[in-house]
Amino acid sequence: MTHSTTTRRHHLATLAGLASAALVLAAGPARAEDTVKIGVILPMTGPSASTGRQIDAAIKLWMAQSGGKAGGKKVEVLIKDDAGVADTTRRLAQELVVNDKVVALAGFGLTPLALATAPIATQSKTPMVVMAAATSIITEASPYIVRTSFTLPQAATAIAEWAAKNKIKKVVTLVADYGPGNDAEKFFSSQFQLNGGTIADKLRTPLRGADFAPALQKVRDLTPDALFVFLPSGQGAQFMKQFAERGLDKAGIKLIATGDVTDDDQLNDMGDVALGVVNSHHYSAAHPSAANKKYVADFQAANKFRPNFMSVGGYDGMRVIFKALDATKGAGGDALLAAMKGQIFESPRGPVLIDAQTRDIVQDIYIRKVERVNGQLYNVEFDTLKAVKDPGKLK
């Protein structure tokens, strides 16, 4: 045997020590009677860490601005990190619901994380606010899910309409191979073809380890009028660079996309390659409303970075929960869910409605172009599609 008895005894002693430490920590402080808790599960580490960071900052901003009170009670927000791993999200949700007795769950940076947690929301009758994930089917996974982010079909159909009306006849689509990507491809293609355009090819890149060189080479060979792209935020910069490097812009191929590619979080660092890209999304940091100007100013004062579309999902999600708590005087369950449905308000992104039937978000989608404003790159809006419902639900 490699281990002597003494070593084993030491192992056991350490184990006992750790176990008691864990129990002590698990005991936790006693709960005050006039506090309600909200459980937020975000990917603070791992590949989607920037999503978690933005939403976390937005939540802190909301708490600071609202004074942390709703429905006559003090609100405590518990933020947990799931590192983007669905098992962890589910376990954290279970613990938050069963042990901490949260009145609502929120966050969910990616589709599988939200889908994995849906049964927990249903079984425990806890409203679940999806602040980031964007696949259409999420709201159908549980009757307790409310979404404040957006859906890919909303953005994809908008840009498809614009493209069809602006002399673009032949398009190649390039999307990342996962839920939102499939949604983007499907809805862009159907809307574009409905308006008389043709799709020359549908290309997919893997979610991890994406290499755009072969795909871009294919696009070059097909010579379409435009290339429609959807990529998760974070891959946009790399893609843009390769697009320019391969001379696709000089070959007369326009680049159109959903706003994830020109994410405000990284747009400014992309440099001139991003200029002129036409894209569609529900939020731009350059949105010219008083509410947004205040939001951006407050956000940047508290953090070193610009708010992006993920952060408004978090900010509005908090508003939805707080206003619902006000209506139910701090109670949870079905009453809280009912108070969330049908909320209509002015968000930094524009007017927003939480549809009472589908529990999904109805919002304005803007067509924007990347331009340099005051020395920084912004998505400047030049067209609006009002009150877009999720096309995925209409089929």
Next chain:
Amino acid sequence: MRRQLKSPAGAAGSAGAADPGALLLAPSRWRLWELALWAAIWAVPVFFGQHAALVNEIAILALFALSLDLILGYAGIVSLGHAAFFGVGAYGAALFAKHVMPDPLVGLAVGTSLSALLGLITSPMIVRGTDLTRLMVTMGVALVLLELANKFDGLTGGADGLQGVVMSPLVIPFIGRFEFDLGARVASFYSLAVLFIAFLLLRRVVHSPLGISMQALRDNRLRLMAIGLSVQGRLVAVYTLAAGLAGAAGALLVQTTGFASLDVFEFHRSADVLLALVIGGAGWLWGGLVGAIAFKVLHDVISSFTAQYWTFWIGLFLVLLMLVGRERLFRPWSWFKRGQR
């Protein structure tokens, strides 16, 4: 001095010449501390029901680590791709539950058999080559399976995962019928029971002639061949068994959480289980359990302080642990002595 391996109990303590059979079999008797520890482990889900979800996760990781211990601690194979078997068991059980029948025990058997089969098929790759090639091949198999699961997304749900794995209640003859509840209490007992059975099984294997020859193989392969024992056959047998158990852990995961995601094949799964095993100590079966508990508890504790930088501290821990030598971790006074290596 040719004696039977099985010696009468009590011979181990007799004065005089060491009896090799007794020496080798002495650890196979249950010690008091082992029984006490198992009693304590079983008590946790009973008395601390609010942590049932965590207990479930720890039990699954412990089973996974136990299976790795078999090949790492006892056969000396360094594998960075053990998640391949975990994943195959997971998806196998998930697809079985969704498309064939949702019974948990049958699904567990299916998951275990599928991954054992994979272990059997890939074992020829493990037998040949150096440490590096083995490392690469094990990693390669896990990566290939990850890509396959990603590509066949019609079957596996791809990057979004396979949702809606609803298990029917657990039926144990003569004991009762248990529905899987939201609080994960039934799940925690289920996983713990499977872990216990696996532990008993491995204990038998490790203290059998096969198990003892595996340790000999780990220590000196050439000598084992010189004695005339077959290296290949033993490695295949042990690798298949380890693969099956890892698959069982994967099946438990999807059955108790209700979905399967590509994450089960990811490199960090293989790395985490290796870490947990090393923390607990490879080469004595308890290492898998101790390590899994320590790893999960440490992760929870550190994450609540510095959510983002768990990786830094675990990295530092590993570096220090390797520098001082794994056996010396628990004797801090020996860290600074320039003792024998």
Next chain:
Amino acid sequence: MLTLLFDGIAYGMLLFVLALGLAVTMGLMNFINLAHGAFAMAGGYILILLMQRAGWPFLACLPAAFVITAAAGALLERTIYRPMYGKPHLDQVLFSIGLTFMAVASVDFFIGSSPQNVQLPDWLRQRFEFGSGPWMLGMGAYRLFIIATCLALALGLQAVLSRTRFGSRLRAAVDDPRVAAGLGIPVNRIFLLTFAVGSGLAGLGGALGADILGLDPTFPLKFMVYFLIVCAVGGTSSITGPLTAALLLGIADVMGKYYLPKLGAFIVYVLMIAILLWRPQGLFSREGKR
């Protein structure tokens, strides 16, 4: 098709420079250093920091990346790597994984997790195109630069290895450290120098590759597999072995993703497993190596 071949060669050369240090370390010191990717990442971040914060021109940052990473490698070798030499491979693997984790978390903490953008100078952003249609050869200036640099490095290193005294001492130490030491060759110093140069090469590779491969804190974890594949397939006892393996890997990867996008990265892994099964010592290793 020709453009793809060109891209594959560029990618392969990059992988070669990145993986060479690892191959030499493994062959010479029998040390599986999974932290090699962290040195590459360090080189990339040095380039970014020097260019963005200190305003250095691109070309000046490349040798800086090499030198700084090499110095770091030398320091680490002397202090924490040396005690690990005789230890079992498992310990080395865990040790280097631990170092990698620390590096990844430190970069995440000090710099942040968003991918970094390299602003290449204009003369490297050009594109040359010859011919048309399916046989068109389009060459980006930057990729040409990479191929040229890596080729020069490969030739230079080969020359050092076969024509200089240091090279012959190194080869002797690789073949049999004990006998080499017995002949009076300062094996420890050779280890130190080789490790430093290997790490420096990784840093240089990371700096060169930052634009093409992308640079973020998870870089070591993403690309370590590829470096290991190059070493395992190419063997660790020559320069031409890893070079050929890297080129093979690069071309197979790019071609595979173009012609069979459904299979993508899968092809590379299957190829690797197949090669390792056929020749467990790697394609180019001399027989009887450990």
